[in-house]
Amino acid sequence: MRFxxxxxxxxxxxxxxxxxxxxxxRTIENSAASGSGSTKVSVLKSSDVKTRRSDLVVPxxxxxxxxxxxxxxxxxSTDSFQLSAGSRAVLEKQAKWLAQNLGATFSVEGHADxxxxxxxxxxxxxxxxxxxxxxxxxxxVNPNRIQTISxxxxxxxxxxxxxxxxxxxxxxxxxxK
Amino acid sequence: MLNFxxxxxxxxxxxxxxxxxxxxxFAQLRVDITxxxxxxxxxxxxxxxxxxxxxxxxxNSIGLVISNDLEGxxxxxxxxxxxxxxxxxxxxxxxxxxxxxxxxAQALVVGTVxxxxxxxxxxxxxxxxxxxxxxxxxxxxxxEPDNWRRVAHIISDAIYxxxxxxxxxFDTRIVYVSETGPAKKRVKRLAIMDQDGxxxxxxxxxxxxxxxxxxSPTAQEITYLAYVNNRPRVYIYNIDTGQREALGDxxxxxxAPRFSPDGNKVIMSIAKNGNSDIYTMDLPTRRxxxxxxxxxxxxxxxxxxxGSRIVFNSDRGGQQQLYVMTLRDRKASRISFGTGRYATPVxxxxxxxxxxxxxxxxxxxxxxxxxxxxGERLLTKxxxxxxxxWAPNGRVLxxxxxxxxxxxxxxxxxFSIDLTGYNERLILTPTSASDPxxxxxx
Numbered sequence: 001m002r003f004x005x006x007x008x009x010x011x012x013x014x015x016x017x018x019x020x021x022x023x024x025x026r027t028i029e030n031s032a033a034s035g036s037g038s039t040k041v042s043v044l045k046s047s048d049v050k051t052r053r054s055d056l057v058v059p060x061x062x063x064x065x066x067x068x069x070x071x072x073x074x075x076x077s078t079d080s081f082q083l084s085a086g087s088r089a090v091l092e093k094q095a096k097w098l099a100q101n102l103g104a105t106f107s108v109e110g111h112a113d114x115x116x117x118x119x120x121x122x123x124x125x126x127x128x129x130x131x132x133x134x135x136x137x138x139x140x141v142n143p144n145r146i147q148t149i150s151x152x153x154x155x156x157x158x159x160x161x162x163x164x165x166x167x168x169x170x171x172x173x174x175x176x177k
Numbered sequence: 178m179l180n181f182x183x184x185x186x187x188x189x190x191x192x193x194x195x196x197x198x199x200x201x202x203f204a205q206l207r208v209d210i211t212x213x214x215x216x217x218x219x220x221x222x223x224x225x226x227x228x229x230x231x232x233x234x235x236x237n238s239i240g241l242v243i244s245n246d247l248e249g250x251x252x253x254x255x256x257x258x259x260x261x262x263x264x265x266x267x268x269x270x271x272x273x274x275x276x277x278x279x280x281x282a283q284a285l286v287v288g289t290v291x292x293x294x295x296x297x298x299x300x301x302x303x304x305x306x307x308x309x310x311x312x313x314x315x316x317x318x319x320x321e322p323d324n325w326r327r328v329a330h331i332i333s334d335a336i337y338x339x340x341x342x343x344x345x346x347f348d349t350r351i352v353y354v355s356e357t358g359p360a361k362k363r364v365k366r367l368a369i370m371d372q373d374g375x376x377x378x379x380x381x382x383x384x385x386x387x388x389x390x391x392x393s394p395t396a397q398e399i400t401y402l403a404y405v406n407n408r409p410r411v412y413i414y415n416i417d418t419g420q421r422e423a424l425g426d427x428x429x430x431x432x433a434p435r436f437s438p439d440g441n442k443v444i445m446s447i448a449k450n451g452n453s454d455i456y457t458m459d460l461p462t463r464r465x466x467x468x469x470x471x472x473x474x475x476x477x478x479x480x481x482x483x484g485s486r487i488v489f490n491s492d493r494g495g496q497q498q499l500y501v502m503t504l505r506d507r508k509a510s511r512i513s514f515g516t517g518r519y520a521t522p523v524x525x526x527x528x529x530x531x532x533x534x535x536x537x538x539x540x541x542x543x544x545x546x547x548x549x550x551x552g553e554r555l556l557t558k559x560x561x562x563x564x565x566x567w568a569p570n571g572r573v574l575x576x577x578x579x580x581x582x583x584x585x586x587x588x589x590x591x592f593s594i595d596l597t598g599y600n601e602r603l604i605l606t607p608t609s610a611s612d613p614x615x616x617x618x619x
Binding site for chain 2: 079114115116117118119120122123124126130131133148150154155157159160161
């Protein structure tokens, strides 16, 4: 993983060598958890480079890293804050990730679908976030590294009024700080 | 707190007096609004006579505001001005009752408007029972000219009370959450307006997520939930000064606030380690008292008007149900036993009923039940109806409704409905709107 990352950085620098360019490439501020200061890396659009997306730069210790390599969210069934076996597996990977990225902290967001009342859903979101935090702490994560916040039904990822959307919205999301 | 109240009252400076006080308490003109769907009273509301052109303009506007108020209650049927036979100038003397009977008016409202030398506005009005040719109300109001809309609402309240026997609710305001932008990044702002939608203004700028505003029963204050610096906490907002203040600094989220009936406390949920319980905070001392200590979700508390009990929703029995707690011994007992989940209970200002949101068979409903849980009655249903709030007379409710939504998200709107379940009406707002709260009488 690390080798791949370094090689991609070199690849990126060799190709462009500047921070921005008119072809729509963008600059990522890479403050990796290894703590060696920041490195400016220019990332080309995937259409410009014939590689798979996972080969592009994913700076370790970032939200992108968590999303791509671990999974930032787990899902819940209706009116429940129980962690399924699948959810626990994701959280076990999150705990490992936190152990590898000691500079990172989490804000765990708890969310609910639109099929509950506003205030109850705030309480339900809080429970879901706490269930995730408690499991991570049980896996050895320092509780000071995890904050929780509930958004109830205020921040859906899918606003459609469909069962499919509701299952996506009943979630907790670990946000790297 | 008292100062704000005095300021507000003195700024309005309404002086009442009775014109010819032969109000007949045995008049026949009366509508019983407790029965299912009462037949609306045909009423002729004339444009108030203006002593000069500017007063005349105001007289027209006052007549329109009263017409809109009374028609909106569903209890009155307006008679078209085109049918009027008697001129408004001649009405300054006495109504020609046969001319009003001829167009089937049962009630007649007439008035005059005058700009006084001291800069005040004087409005005289009379309510007549057309069939018995008797005056039911005669009153004089004096105020600053800017307050003309409130004068009109106060007249509507007086007419409503004289004919229904219940207090009016027209001289009131609504605070609600204005919603704009995409569902994933919704911008929510506190908005306040008169009950009829006039004088809308925004209290917050949308930079923080705000939810569930509720009026103080005694001061120009609103309590609500705001996410400030990503911390959801209960705040108090002063409508007169625009100042905002967090209520306490708890490690967990505080939410679902409501004032106590005396205005001295706020009751709310506070989450600790993921679990929500109910607390009161005494506003003068800022002391908190914990009322529930249960591993279940306890939230949406609401005081009985005498302050001796609260109603709240809890999933301690396995799913959301309503519980009433006597504060003296803090014993809670379940009151909702129908099929489905029950939430957001709100005690009526009259004390006789509790309004709630019910979730049942994939639908939401707004209903009422007695405080002992008996007499459950659903007023309206839909894909999502939520957040009932009572008019101060305990006869009318407001709530919000949202239909199934597509990719762009749903657009919630405010509605009012009579306690009988009749007369559901859309409340017009310039943006989507949710979480309404009705003010006490101004």
